[in-house]
Amino acid sequence: MNSVSQLTKRFREVILDGFWIANTNFKDQLSDVTWEQAKEKVGSLNTIAMLTFHIDYYIAGIVNVLEGGELEIKDQFSFDLPPIESPEQWEALLNKLWADAEKFAALLEQMPGSKLDEVFVNERYGTYQRNIDGMIEHAYYHLGQITLIKKLLKNT
Template sequence: MSTTSQLAKRFREVLLDGKWIANTNFKDQLSDVTWEQATAKIDSLNTIAMLTFHIDYYVAGLINVFEGGDLEIRDQYSFDLPPIENDEQWETLKNKLWKDAEKFASLLEQIPDAKMNEVFVDEKYDTYLRNIEGMIEHCYYHLGQITLIKKMILLKHK
């Protein structure tokens, strides 16, 4: 299996369908979260909806680069979630993440392995490989947060 196919598999695992590393994934964790739970604020923590938006923001930004565009995303905007005020808006956000995650993985599978060691956009961003591995790690980091925040919300409402 090629390096890019392996990376795409790992990416799908954390977002869409895996259980190997964390025994869960984004889709599994968010499947039963209501929009009220997704927007519930626990102390100074980010909301589940904000973390969902945050991950999709970066996924979509890298898709743009994979498709030949510029790296237009900026950290300062990565939590600029528009208000979620109903179930339809929450479902739209989740569905965008699922669609973007699959597109990211599919585009990644098409990248030749040789490109993995090339500079990603600018030397300051290192290589394609480091950025893709970083994206996977970033997703697991926030998956852990979502899992804990979800548990806190459920305990609070028992």
């Protein structure tokens, strides 16, 4: 299996369908979260909805680059989730995450392996390899948070 295939598999595992590293994934963890739980605050922690938005924000931003566009995302806006006021809005956020994740994986699968060593947008960001690895690691970090927040919500 080449590097691009391995990265694609790792990305799919954390977001869509894997159980190898964390014994869970975003789709699994979010499948039973209601819209009320998604927006419920636990202490000073981000909400599940905010973390879902945050991960999708970065995935969608990288998708734009993989499609030939500019890197338009900014860290300062990565938690700017519009209010979730209905089950439909929560479902729309989840569906956007799944669609963006599928698009990310499909674009990654098509990428030639040589592209992994190329500069990602600007030298200060490093290579495509570094940014894709970073996206996967970032997703696992927030997956852990979501898992813990769900446990805390069940204990309140």
